[in-house]
Amino acid sequence: MTAAILAASVPDPAAGAEVTGSAETAGRFRIYLGVAPGAGKTVAMLGEGHRQQQQGGDVVVGFVECHGRLVTEARAAGLENVPRKVVEYRGGRFEEMDLDAVLRRHPQVALVDELAHTNLPGSGRHAKRWEDVLELLDAGIGIVATVNIQHLESVADTVERITRARVRERVPDRVVRRADQIELVDSSPEQLRRRMLHGNVYPADQVPGALAHFFRPDNLTVLRELALRFLADETGAELSSYLARYQPGVPWPAAGRILAAVSAAAGADVIIRRASQLAALTGAGLDIVHVTSDAAAAPGPAGDRLGSLRRAVPDAGACWHELEAGDPAGALIDFARGHGITQIVIGSGPCSRWGDLLGGSAASRISRLAARAGLDVHIVARRQLVRS
Secondary structure (H helix, E strand, O other): OOOEEEEEEOOOHHHOOOOOOOOOOOOOEEEEEEOOOOOOHHHHHHHHHHHHHHOOOOEEEEEOOOOOOHHHHHHHOOOEEOOOEEEEEOOEEEEEOOHHHHHHHOOOEEEEOOOOOEOOOOOOOOOEHHHHHHHHHHOOOEEEEEEEHHHEHHHHHHHHHHHOOOOOOOEOHHHHHOOOEEEEEEOOHHHHHHHHHOOOOOOHHHHHHHHHOOOOHHHHHHHHHHHHHHHHHHHHHHHHHHHHHHOOOOOOOOOOEEEEEEOOOOOHHHHHHHHHHHHHHHOOEEEEEEEEOOOOOOOHHHHHHHHHHHHHOHHHOOEEEEEEOOOHHHHHHHHHHHOOEEEEEEEOOHHHOHHHHHOOOHHHHHHHHHHHHOOEEEEEOHHHHHHO
């Protein structure tokens, strides 16, 4: 659970301003959450590294992405860099964080940029950089890290629909919520676009396309709103925990639980992500339920998809349940009544297979039964299931 939520507006690096507003006491796992690329999260992370070093801390750079930005490179000067691992991949030579080297060095604090980064095949034992970070934390090394809001699993689908840009690299919300402190690195849409024009975000040849698409003012406004909502949810959870511990007599509304009904059909992963997003926004618990009419394992591709869904459940912060019942809709409602469920998330259309299982419109039948039980139903549109 996040112990402190801080917010700071990072000055425009083009103006040469110093980054201020750091917390006086850093948590063991601290994350700088950027509202968008170029907001200044890496500069803020490096500034925190210098602050801790000046106070006598043993700080190293595990990995920092400078992207050729002079301001970022200047900010990194004076900090010890753990040598990177050179990886040959598809005829090229690339650098990745050397996890084992950081473990051997075993500093008090390591700075690790871009939690969502996908490690190159053969570069180490983990596929994702956030997995490297979890191993460092388990080894007793404090971490200061960065991530942009669009890479959080619970909001990535929303970002894709709004910006029409694929979010290929994602971080499970549970990893970010494990942080002791999350600091928002904020920047207005106008400031971000100005930085883009000054060449402080992308190379010059990429600027026109970025400004016309992902970096449109309306897109940047939405990204900022998503970041603020994520932090507001964290603050609410923190207040709830505090009141339960120190002010037990003060009422605080319970968030309830959410049920996501999935099948072996393609697109069920979208239902899980949508339910996870809803649970994150409301602070609710999440149960993933698969109902089958017999105990036999699903064959072929369907069985593979179910296995993939089960593996995705821990990252969604959810619990997996399998029910055997001749009436899947009735089984869902009975489960909901017995487990404190307040909201149900299902898919629409033939893709979800509920129509085949129940006959007629599955969404309509579940909605009718849910209404009688006092439950809300969220239906994921068929076009989103097909697109996945």
